[in-house]
Amino acid sequence: MTHPPEPAAKRAPPPRIPSVFIAGVRYAQVPGDVETDGQIGGFLAAYDASNREIWRIKVYDNPRRPELEGDVQDVWFRSLRAEGGKLLIENERGLRLKVDPATRHISGHPAPAPGPPPDTDPISGQPRIRRPEAKDAGTI
16 A cells, blocks of 8 residues: 655754853744734844843844745744844845844844746746736726
8 A cells, every 4th residue: 555755844944043142131033923923034032031031023024925835935044143242143045134132223234025926937937927907997
């Protein structure tokens, strides 16, 4: 008797990024929630000595495209380190940002928003068929 093949993973799990400590406060990457945050990756949290979350911020935007599977769109931190009292973050797309934990100010370039879909279908390689935009019925 043959068994159907097991489904393959859609993407590798997020990188394991160790927490960083500055002045007794622990900073770590945390997952967001699609329903409330609009994205999964890109969040940083601060924890006190009792491991209570002090605050959480979205470090970069990563809007979801409904025509793509969700997990393949998630963008996680590749690295997190402390330098000069600031947190330096690089994400999986190579975006580098600096977070000042005292003010929660984020410097660097914002993540680029995804543009319109390409004119070529990525699976078939064929040109996409575009519907002409409807004209306003009230104009002549």
